[in-house]
Amino acid sequence: MTHAAALIDGYGRVHTHLRISVTDRCNLRCFYCMPETDVIFKPRAELLTFEEIARVVRVLVPMGVNKLRITGGEPLVRLQIDRLIARLAAIPGVRDLAMTTNGMLLADRAEALRRAGLRRLNISLDALDASTFEQIGRRNGLARVLEGIATARRTGFDKIRLNAVAIRGLTEDQILPLAEFARQHHLELRFIEFMPLDGDASWSDEQVLTGRDIRRRIESEFGPLFPVPRSDPSQPAVDYQYGDGAGRIGFIEPVSHPFCDHCNRLRLTAEGQFRNCIFSQEEWDARAVIRGGGCDRQVADLARLCVQAKKAGHGIDSPEFLRPHRAMYQIGG
Ligand code: SAM
Ligand code: SF4
16 A cells, blocks of 8 residues: 555545644533543643644545644634644645634634635634623623734635534524524524533533524524525535525534444644544544654554544434543544
8 A cells, every 4th residue: 555545434434634732721611522620731732833733634634634723722823823824825725724723813814824825714703792602602702802803804814714603591592693694794604513522511402503403493484495405525514504695504414314324534733643533532642643753654554543443423313322531622622
């Protein structure tokens, strides 16, 4: 097998998308992701350096990886993150470079990110009401996020998406305001179902506000939504068009409608572990290979082993389902 053989798992899924976590730190404490207190972050020396991350990407691109998403923790708390973006943007074969951020630091960083070559941004915004925002994030910051969104729009990002995690009993009254806000500002909004990845391990399926429930609410206000055919079968969201033509809205339904069949994602945690699924119980230690003096072929082989071990699906709905040992902020969302 050559070094550049594609990353294909046992179910024929071809992996072209790498999600790179750059830190486990964050300036919010969203209850669905992090514990409120006593958070233990990885020492900085354990995180991959920008050079190490770029090396992994240079190894994986010839194996078919062409889409990168930078995430965390909060990627904008990693110092000089724009330098990593510039390095990755310069790697031939990287066709799509995106970031998921909570937007808290975006007003200051949007221009540098754009200059460095970032083209797409997903900004997380679960509530437009300051007290709900604070209940979720356990910090205030709504005004900063809104300012970050406005700056990103002015800075000329091609496509800005809003991601909203929906929580039953908490965010129902945010659905319509978020939809209205996204329509007004020409942003694509995607609602995400709450997954069992919270740091406090207190998720229950009763807290999951499903895509179907949210669609009903949206349709009661804005009229029927029309499904948009998927241009890319691996995209996790099911998108709909508003009847009046004013924009799109999407639903990511990992709990009620798992999309594992078409998953093409490989993950790299901030401390350099490959994961083949957000719910994976196992990790493959790329940092040990790199820091142990391993060659590119060894990094490639490790990525291939990780992908080959991928399960058919996460099985949240099965009685045998086990939560991963780590929470969302430690894995990379
Ligand atoms: N800090 C950045 C942010 O919040 O956008 C990036 C990392 S965050 C882990 C990535 C995405 O995962 C965010 O949109 C966040 O809302 C979502 N998320 C976190 N925990 C989740 C959970 N338990 N279920 C569903 N989505 C979750
Ligand atoms: Fe931070 Fe993002 Fe997790 Fe919220 S979801 S605590 S913003 S990493």
